[in-house]
Amino acid sequence: MSAEALAIDVQGLNKFFGDKHVVADLSLQVRRGEIFGFLGPNGSGKTTSIRMMCGLLTPDSGSGRCLGYDILRESDAIKHQVGYMTQRFSYWEDLTIRENLDFVARLYEMPNRRAAVDEALERLGLTSRAQQLTGALSGGWKQRLALAACMLHRPQLLLLDEPTAGVDPTARRDFWEELHDLAAQGISVLVSTHYMDEAERCHKLAYMAYGQLLVQGTAAEVVAAQRLTTWAVHGEHLGELSQRLREAPGVEQTVVFGSVLHVTGADAATLEASVRRIAGGAGLHVETVPTSLEDVFIHLMSRATDNYQDRP
Amino acid sequence: MKAWLANFRGFSAARWWGVVLKEFLQLRRDRVTFAMIVGIPIVQLALFGFAINTDPRHLPTAVISAEQSEFSRSLVAALRNSRYFAITEELPDEAAGREALAEGRVQFVLSIPPDFSKRLLRGEKPAVLLEADATDPTATGMALGAAEQIAGAVARKDLRGPLAALVPGEPPFEIRVHRLYNPEGVTQYNIIPGLMGVILTMTLVMMTGLAMTRERERGTMENLLATPVRPLEVISGKIVPYIAIGLVQSTIILLAARFVFGVPFFGSIVAIYVAALLFIAANLTVGITLSSLAINQLQAMQMAIFYFMPNMLLSGFMFPFAGMPTWAQWLASALPLTHFNRLIRGIILKGNGWVELWPNIWPILVFTVIVMAVAVRFYRRTLD
Numbered sequence: 190m191s192a193e194a195l196a197i198d199v200q201g202l203n204k205f206f207g208d209k210h211v212v213a214d215l216s217l218q219v220r221r222g223e224i225f226g227f228l229g230p231n232g233s234g235k236t237t238s239i240r241m242m243c244g245l246l247t248p249d250s251g252s253g254r255c256l257g258y259d260i261l262r263e264s265d266a267i268k269h270q271v272g273y274m275t276q277r278f279s280y281w282e283d284l285t286i287r288e289n290l291d292f293v294a295r296l297y298e299m300p301n302r303r304a305a306v307d308e309a310l311e312r313l314g315l316t317s318r319a320q321q322l323t324g325a326l327s328g329g330w331k332q333r334l335a336l337a338a339c340m341l342h343r344p345q346l347l348l349l350d351e352p353t354a355g356v357d358p359t360a361r362r363d364f365w366e367e368l369h370d371l372a373a374q375g376i377s378v379l380v381s382t383h384y385m386d387e388a389e390r391c392h393k394l395a396y397m398a399y400g401q402l403l404v405q406g407t408a409a410e411v412v413a414a415q416r417l418t419t420w421a422v423h424g425e426h427l428g429e430l431s432q433r434l435r436e437a438p439g440v441e442q443t444v445v446f447g448s449v450l451h452v453t454g455a456d457a458a459t460l461e462a463s464v465r466r467i468a469g470g471a472g473l474h475v476e477t478v479p480t481s482l483e484d485v486f487i488h489l490m491s492r493a494t495d496n497y498q499d500r501p
Numbered sequence: 502m503k504a505w506l507a508n509f510r511g512f513s514a515a516r517w518w519g520v521v522l523k524e525f526l527q528l529r530r531d532r533v534t535f536a537m538i539v540g541i542p543i544v545q546l547a548l549f550g551f552a553i554n555t556d557p558r559h560l561p562t563a564v565i566s567a568e569q570s571e572f573s574r575s576l577v578a579a580l581r582n583s584r585y586f587a588i589t590e591e592l593p594d595e596a597a598g599r600e601a602l603a604e605g606r607v608q609f610v611l612s613i614p615p616d617f618s619k620r621l622l623r624g625e626k627p628a629v630l631l632e633a634d635a636t637d638p639t640a641t642g643m644a645l646g647a648a649e650q651i652a653g654a655v656a657r658k659d660l661r662g663p664l665a666a667l668v669p670g671e672p673p674f675e676i677r678v679h680r681l682y683n684p685e686g687v688t689q690y691n692i693i694p695g696l697m698g699v700i701l702t703m704t705l706v707m708m709t710g711l712a713m714t715r716e717r718e719r720g721t722m723e724n725l726l727a728t729p730v731r732p733l734e735v736i737s738g739k740i741v742p743y744i745a746i747g748l749v750q751s752t753i754i755l756l757a758a759r760f761v762f763g764v765p766f767f768g769s770i771v772a773i774y775v776a777a778l779l780f781i782a783a784n785l786t787v788g789i790t791l792s793s794l795a796i797n798q799l800q801a802m803q804m805a806i807f808y809f810m811p812n813m814l815l816s817g818f819m820f821p822f823a824g825m826p827t828w829a830q831w832l833a834s835a836l837p838l839t840h841f842n843r844l845i846r847g848i849i850l851k852g853n854g855w856v857e858l859w860p861n862i863w864p865i866l867v868f869t870v871i872v873m874a875v876a877v878r879f880y881r882r883t884l885d
């Protein structure tokens with residue numbers, strides 16, 4: 190694959206805070222026009238990784254390119270073409286909405302600043318509230334403002350750190366539609382999230398835990414790579430059953446979704462025997478179902494914890 | 502050096518102007534800072550201008566007079582006329598005098614012994630005792646100096662004819678004293694111009710000290726760092742509004758000096774403002790440097806106070822420069838306030854011109870350039 194086709198291409202990135210290895214040997218490729226989902230529990234190193242890619246943190250070792258520019262030596266050039274949305278709202282709360290956008294436009298030396306700001310306000314539907322102080326906005330509006338501001342200079346690559354945390358479902362859906370529109374125009378997006386539905390809407394995914402990238406690929410590839418079998422048990426009062434199943438041979442994890450219990454394991458035959466004996470024996474309806482992304486992530490997470498604790 | 506010079510390459514006036522505008526907007530909405538800009542000069546002027554006097558007059562004095570004679574009456578009258586002493590009580594004996602001093606009721610106790618005039622006339626050189634509460638040397642120093650002169654003058658006036666021989670010998674030559682620039686020795690003429698530098702140092706270093714740490718604490722620094730804006734643009738852009746603040750404060754102080762305290766202005770207003778601008782620039786670079794070094798606003802505040810103390814104490818504002826040991830004078834010479842105090846007093850009270858001012862201008866220039874270089878060097882371009 191030519192370097193031109195890659196928006197992000199980093200190899201062996203490492204970052205330590207004190208003696209804590211926060212990002213370990215991160216290698217990751219994002220193609221142009223691709224929406225790349227970045228998943229992992231809190232504290233797994235997602236934010237740190239994103240900051241290294243846009244030059245806000247210096248990696249302790251490793252190398253990489255962003256939009257063809259070296260992340261260590263050409264961070265100035267990267268900053269012109271990357272839109273970075275921070276995890277925590279980081280625009281100026283004592284400026285109005287318009288003033289914030291105007292300031293950002295000036296920092297990127299945009300030629301027709303006023304028009305760009307007006308257009309962004311219009312798209313946000315905030316034209317009438319443009320003179321309001323940003324600090325007075327609700328969480329969802331702040332999020333939308335932040336997205337508008339980081340896209341104001343029409344970047345080639347968007348780095349979005351949990352952009353939809355705490356945003357209502359309708360706004361999230363609108364947001365993802367916009368992301369797909371942008372991707373269709375050739376803009377690349379790296380987005381970190383905790384939502385499964387969002388993960389499923391990404392072209393590619395990566396899952397990170399304790400600084401290690403555990404798996405990456407399309408949703409189907411990620412699921413297939415784990416070679417898991419999942420059984421669904423239908424019934425009421427699944428809590429106690431779940432307890433008993435978890436101790437049975439072949440069962441690696443159980444997750445309750447309302448009146449359905451997902452039982453997952455790597456050893457298909459042993460798992461089936463256990464499920465049939467315990468759940469079937471109780472007279473409940475059981476069936477095999479495709480393993481979902483969520484099952485896979487929970488599986489990855491528990492494995493990562495074990496590995497982490499086993500490390501000396 | 503090369504890396505350092507790289508800071509100046511690619512400077513964008515548009516981005517710089519963006520930073521300037523943003524700072525002005527934020528400042529306009531910050532009520533507390535606004536109150537500080539006007540409030541600090543006024544409070545300081547009131548305290549130092551009206552309340553503090555290093556040449557205090559009318560100090561409470563008790564008299565223990567064991568004899569009533571023409572001589573003792575004329576001595577007491579002369580002390581009173583000097584305006585340094587206010588005779589507040591007559592006490593019966595030495596014990597009562599000590600008590601008054603210990604309680605702090607009086608600053609001085611004058612004891613005239615019995616038979617004073619008789620012994621004086623016999624040529625025995627009797628002594629009058631003036632006891633002073635000298636815990637605070639500033640409070641008593643001037644008055645005591647005056648007391649000795651008064652004694653001599655009284656002697657010359659009252660002892661005439663055959664007694665003239667008792668007058669202490671006149672020195673063979675005369676010292677004529679001309680008090681230049683401030684003939685009446687008005688404390689305010691010295692303090693009010695000096696206050697200008699103190700107020701500018703205090704407010705500007707503190708306010709700019711918070712400028713960068715505030716961005717860091719609120720998380721907006723991450724956003725700023727992710728944009729193409731460069732360190733020099735941020736640093737110099739953040740400084741500009743405070744230059745305006747400094748000039749406003751200077752004007753408040755100058756107006757008060759002229760119209761409230763009646764300080765005479767001998768020098769040129771242009772020279773005053775040029776010196777003020779230079780000094781403002783020096784303080785702002787200090788503030789921005791502290792801001793780049795400090796982790797949070799509290800630390801920036803502590804650093805600002807740490808910088809402020811030696812400036813206040815060593816610059817010649819509170820204590821005379823000439824009275825300090827050599828090492829302290831060296832230290833003081835490195836501080837911009839020392840030079841600014843000389844500049845501003847030189848311009849206002851002496852009417853100094855550029856030639857006399859230059860020796861105190863270049864040190865401030867050198868200081869500013871060095872500190873600015875440090876600020877740009879320590880501006881963190883990443884979050885590490």
Ligand SMILES: Nc1ncnc2c1ncn2[C@@H]1O[C@H](COP(=O)(O)OP(=O)(O)O)[C@@H](O)[C@H]1O
Pocket residue numbers: 206211229230231232233234235236237238
């Ligand atoms: N500036 C920092 N100094 C020290 N530790 C940090 C710093 N930033 C992040 N960390 C630590 O690094 C780990 C990874 O953090 P982060 O990248 O924010 O994870 P995520 O975004 O996946 O939640 C966390 O344990 C966090 O405490």
Ligand SMILES: [Mg+2]
Pocket residue numbers: 232235236237276350
């Ligand atoms: Mg994070």
